[in-house]
Amino acid sequence: MHDAVPVIAIFGCIPLVIWIIMSQRNKAKAKTAEIITSLIGKDKDVTPEIIKAIGYVPARSHGDLRTSLILMALGAALFILGGVIPEEEAQQIFAGFSAFPFLIGIALLAFWFFISRHENN
Structure with a gap:
């Protein structure tokens, strides 16, 4: 049991x-929305300069593409890592692990291809 404590703590x-x-990021977004709502409630003009000064960060363009490429690279790296390990079952196990990020990356790539890239134009 004592050997498992450091592993559990790390993971x-x-x-x-x-x-x-994620919690801090959500709190910051909620605070920004609250400030903008209070400005609108006081009949103040909400200009892009005010929104930028508050700290609003717009979504990155091609964020789905970037995330999909990172996940696909992670999946490929896990698959290659499984092939490098001299254990017989390692390649099969790591192929299963690598399928999750790789397939999610493919789904995000398809989402970017069919939807997101057309919205930016």
């Missing part, structure tokens, strides 16, 4: 850090 920290980052 438990990863979701914790991701949750903290």
Whole structure:
């Protein structure tokens, strides 16, 4: 049991850090929306300069493409890692692990191809 505690702590920290980052990002977006709503409620003009000064960051163009390429590269890297390990079953196991990010990357690439790239024009 004592050997499992460091492993659980290391792998438990990863979701914790991701949750903290996402929570803080959501709080910042909610605060921005609250400020803009209060400005609109006071009949103030909300100009792009004010929105930029508040800290609103627009979505990146081609964000789906960027994310899909990163996930597909991660899937390919996991597949190659499985092939490099001299264990017989490693390639089969890592092929299964690599399928998840690779297929999600393909789905995001299709989403970008059929929808997102046409919205930017």
